[in-house]
Amino acid sequence: MQKETINSFFQKVYLWMFLGLLVSAIAAYSILLFPALFTYIILTPLFWVLIVAELGIVVVLSMLLKKISATTAKILFILYSFITGLTLSVVLLAYTASSIFMVFALVSGMFLLLSLYGYFTKRDLSALGPILFIGLIGIIIAAVINLFLQSYGFSLIIAVLGIVIFTGLIIYDTQVMKKFFALESKGKESLSKLAIFGALKLYLDFINLFLMLLRLLGKRRH
DSSP states (O other), X not given: OHHHHHHHHHHHHHHHHHHHHHHXXXXXXXXXXXXXXXXXXXXXXXXXXXXXXXXXXXXXXXXXXXXXXXXXXXXXXXXXXXXXXXXXXXXXXXXXXXXXXXXXXXXXHHHHHHHHHHHHOOSOOTTHHHHHHHHHHHHHHHHHHHHHXXXXXXXXXXXXXXXXXXXXXXXXXXXXXXXXXXXXXXXXXXXXXXXXXHHHHHHHHHHHHHHHHHHHHOOBOX
């Protein structure tokens, strides 16, 4: 019974994650159909408002999850996915559609295998958490520095390190969600919120791995 409950919980996590990716894809594609709106978002403070909104939603879902309702968590997750799609359109515009689909398919396959490993492995991966977190902070700092350096070589190094970090995070976060489930009360409301939180973590891992691999393997438009 416990195993079935865990499986049902993870089905909800993956379903919400897939829905988030679908919303992001629709938002990114839709905004590219309207060049004037796309230009307005990019060339006005609205772009930075969207970035701040993304960060704010992540903070709320990560730190205030117990204080909000499951319905609010679901709405915030879908809103976050939509906003992310709008901001991602800037990146996607730089690459050919064929390379975007190729990298997306590659990341989907990688994610499936990595998440399954994180789910089924008997090894305790707790020690990886601090290492991956430090690596993530290092990548963020390096990316900020490269905004000023504009070094293509440095960008590739960041991408390679990012692939390693987010590959590890997919495995680690999947196992962490199993542990959170074991500690969480089995109430419908609390599990619904936990499923949204898990979907958000894995969504972020998927998107960032996709962006890193796209930077490394994607074919840019001429």
